[in-house]
Amino acid sequence: MCATAILFILLVLATTNVSAQQNVIKGRVSSHHGHPLSGVVVSLAGYGTQAMTDSTGSFKLPVSQQVNYTVTASHVGYKTQSKTVSYTGGSKSVTFILHPLNHELEEVHIQDNRALNRKQSESMNVEVVGKDFIQRNLGGSLMTTLSRLPGVKTIGIGSGQSKPLIRGLGFNRVVVTDKGIKHEGQQWGADHGLELDQFAASEVEILKGAASFIYGSDAIAGVIDVKPSLPPMPGTFGGSVDLIGKTNNSLYGTSVNVYGRKKNWFFDSRLTYQNYGDYKVPTDTVYVYDFKARLPNRYLRNTAGRESGLHFNTGYIGEHFRSTIYLSNVYSRSGFFANAHGLEPRQVDTLLHDQSRRDIQMPYQEVNHFKLINRSQYHTGKHLLQADIGYQRNFRQEFSIYVNHGFMPPIYPTTLNIPQNLEREFDKQVYSINARDVLQLNRHQLTFGFNAEHQDNQINGWSFLVPAFKQTTSGIFIYDKFALSETVLLHGALRYDYGRLQTFHYSDWFPSEGEFVTRANAFTRSFNSIVWSAGINYTPEGNFSLKANLGKSFRMPIAKELAANGVNYHYFSYEQGNQGLNAEQSYQADVTLGWNTNKWQIQLSPFYNYFPNYIYLNPTGRHDILYGAGNQVFNYSQSRVMRYGGELQVKYRVNNWLSAEALGEYLYAEQLSGEKKGFTLPFSPPPSLLLNVTYQPVQIKALKDAYLSVDYRLTAAQNNTVPPERETQGYRVMNIQAGTKVNFYNRPLMLSLQVQNVFDTRYLNHTSFYRLIQLPEAGRNIILSAKIPFGR
Structure with a gap:
């Protein structure tokens, strides 16, 4: 009801004529690169009249006297500009071109001026990558593509699935937003990838650090914000065809985009399909439970998959109001490595699995993620009103041959109302709303916001790990950016959150020693927290820049941490939740130092992070005898944790066509209390250094924007582990990227080539x-890969 009311108000406002005056000074504001700037405050000096530019950079100011007016345009991150307009009646036009506060600030991975402006106006550590970066570094998934960035890693799950880590933290400690709405799947599982189509991503913004003041619970490590393509230009119709092929797993795929726009109305559609076989590893043997599993021709049996994505966007863009509806459906079916799923790796039918590299046998997973999102905004005077309303459904099924353990019956009952091969099923429906008002008051840019989300997660299947639950969260915040001067920008934010989690009762469908054991009790927990953030941007005229941020974040315990009670077949462990866990609290300090000249671009980003009550999965000395064939029991506990580290980015431009780059990262984590005091945290990435040389000639005959790039990654050994986690050795891997644009029927055909792991190196990530x-x-x-554009 609340979402409907907000959308109705926006629509009513959109139909209101707020600029009926005939006597106006109007115009347009753009950056020095020609991009329209929205949210710019344009005012008449001495008259108290203000307006804010819309998405096209346009504005209108009502006037009543025929005099000389001083018109001023100001925007955070830009130099304020004033012009004198001699007004003699009717409509008078004026144009502003704004320049950044620091022209020479060009940090690593900047793709265009908008990315530069975003980094200048944000006190947190931010990385922004666009289509060109994604095209050059296409991986098995969008998260794999982003793992080239310092401080960003992935938990890989075969050839098509992965989930992100930011500075060593992942799962529900990283928020992923898609088109303004928090992406909600089953992200608590290491084997559960993110259902995102990397061909549909136009730009990705990575915020590292305490971001709960904007995004609420879970944004302790940071945020990965996936942005859609910008609306087409008026009077255009066109699209593109992406083609991709990979040798390692014989992948082939395509993504077809078609868009069009008249004056105000537009549409944008995309259809993606990928098909891949088992992928190849540099070994012919793997040991599971000390069982020696052979890999014929070094292919990992049953890791083939199929992926598809359907996207359709349509919307209206007016002078003051714009609204877009996003519809998407992403589906995947992929196999689990047959020898690493379940409790009996010796019982795998290798003859069946090894007949074909492209078939998908049990065990496998099917995941379908549906989204319907509306994004609307309306600006009037000093206000920019925005609302995001979303519905998503994540439907996940895991299929496996039934194998009994403990008191489970040896023969699957025909009377049980659960499919015999359905090991687990999760059906999550999510309703979300984000609303905010951006208000420009002189040198203050105030943002007032509200977020709310409701999740309903149902379960099914013959195995049990996590109970069904319902979760509702909401929060309000205020965020102020204050331009103290042209070189100093101050940030301050305050937020309050409330969350409620309700789990439901679950009992075994089979008796153990004569009774149906209760695995999960019904209970309700409530959590609330106040978080804050304070920061500064200092960008003097010159080569130096400084950003600093101090903030507090929090995270509600999830259903798995509170109420898990079952075998995790992917980890060969028995996991038990802890109903008494408190919400995680995190304090983090970030600093970003930059030095930029015509030749050098240097950025150092150290951080310090403290958890008074970090939640972790603690191994015990007990072993399960009822369900897991003797698996070690793990339970969730809390302890104090300290983490520090940082990233270093250095780029040297030798000349106009040759550059060298070094990207380094380091992380140290230590538990300060609890049973694992003195140990680190699981999945803590070791130090690494990426060395790059890029050759970009101005032009080679008919080739445009050609490049040849070599990455050489050096990763140290990780000997600082937490038992029973194993140590990993260091390694060195080389990757090569090359690409160009060629003229194809007067359109730029983009070609990209990558060679990953050039020397077929055997290493453990x-x-x-x-x-x-x-x-x-x-x-x-x-x-x-190739991108073939078409249209007019």
Whole structure:
């Protein structure tokens, strides 16, 4: 009801004529690169009249006297500009071109001026990458593509699935937003990837650090904000065809985009399909439970998959009001490595699995993620009103051959109303709303916001780990950006959150020693927290820049941490929740130092992070005898944790066509209390350094924007582990990227080539899911992709 009311108010406002005056000074504001700037405050000096530019950079100011007016345009991160307008009646036009406060601030991974402006106006550590970066570094998933950035890693789950880590923290400590709405799947599982189509991502923004003041619970480590493509230009119709192929797992795929726009109305659609086989690793043997599993021709049996994505966007863009509806459906079906799922790796039918590299046998998963999102905004005077309303459904099923353990019946009952091969099912429906008002008051840019979300997660299947639950969260915040001067920007934010989690009762469908054991009790827990953030941006005229931020974040315990009670077949462990857990609290300090000249771009980003009550999965000395065939029991506990580290980015431009780059990262984590006092945290990435040389000639005959780039990653050994986690050795891996644009019927055809793991190096990635069974990463992989545009 609340979401409907807000959308109705926006629509009513959109139909209101707020600029009926005929006597106006109107115009347009753009950046020095020609991009329209929205949210710019345009005012008449001495008259108290103000307006804010819309998405096209346009504004209107009502006037009543025929005099000389001083018109001023101001925007955070830009130099204020004033012009004198001699008004003689009717409509008078004026144009502003604003320049950044610091022209020479060009940090690593900047793709365009909007990215530069975003980094200048944010006190947190921010990385912004666009389509070109994604095209150059296409991986098995969008998160794999982003893992080239310092401080960003992934938990790999085969060739098509992965989830992000920011500075060593992942799962429900990283918020992923898609089109303004928090992406909600089953992200608590290491084997549960993110259901996002990387071909549909136009730009990705990575915030590192305490971001709960905007995004609420879970944004302790940071945020990955996936942005859609900008609306088409008026009077256009066109699209593109993406083609991709990979040698390692014989992947082939395509993504077709069609868009069009008249004056105010537009549409944008995309259809994606990928098909891949088992992927290849640089070993012919893997040990599971000390069982020696052979890999014929080094292919990881049953890791093939299929993925598809359907996207349709449509909307209206007016002078003061714009609204877009996003509809998407992402589906995947992929196999689990047959020898690493379940409790009996020796019972795998290798003859069946090894007949074909492209078939998908049990065990496998099917995941379908549906989204319907509306994003609307309306600006009037000093206000910019925004609302995001979303519905999403994540439907996940895991299929496996029934194998009994403990008191489970040896023969599956025909009377049980659960499919015999349905091991687990999760059906989550999520309703979300975000609303905010951006208000420009002189040198203050105030943002008042509200977020609310409701989750309903149902379960099914013959195995049990997490109970069904309902969760409702809401929060309000205020965020102020104050331009103290042209070189100093201050930030301050305050937020209050409330959350409620209700779990439901679950009992075994089979008796154990004569009774149906209760695995999960019904209970309700409530949590609330106040979080804050304070920061500064200092960008003097010159080469130096400074950003600093201090903030508090929090995270509600999830249903798994509170009420899990079952075998995790992917980890070969028995996990038990702790109903008494408190909400995690986190304090983090971030500093970003920059030095930029015509030749050098240097950025150092140290951080310090303290948890008074970090939640972690603690191994015990007990072993399960009822359900898991003797698996070690793990339970959730809390302890004090300290973390520090940082990233270093250095780029040197030798000349106009040759540059060198070094990207380094370091993380140290230590538990300060609890049973694992003195140990680190699981999945803590080791130090690493990425060395790059890029050759970009101005032009080679018919080739445009050509490049040849070599990455050489050096990763140290990770000997600082927490038992029973194993140590991993250091490694060195080389990747090559090359690409260009060629003229194709007067359109730029983009070609990209990658060679990953050039020397087919055998190595273990410490943040990989399969590292737990000492399974090396994928071998050499040659990736060829092309983007063929069309239209007018």
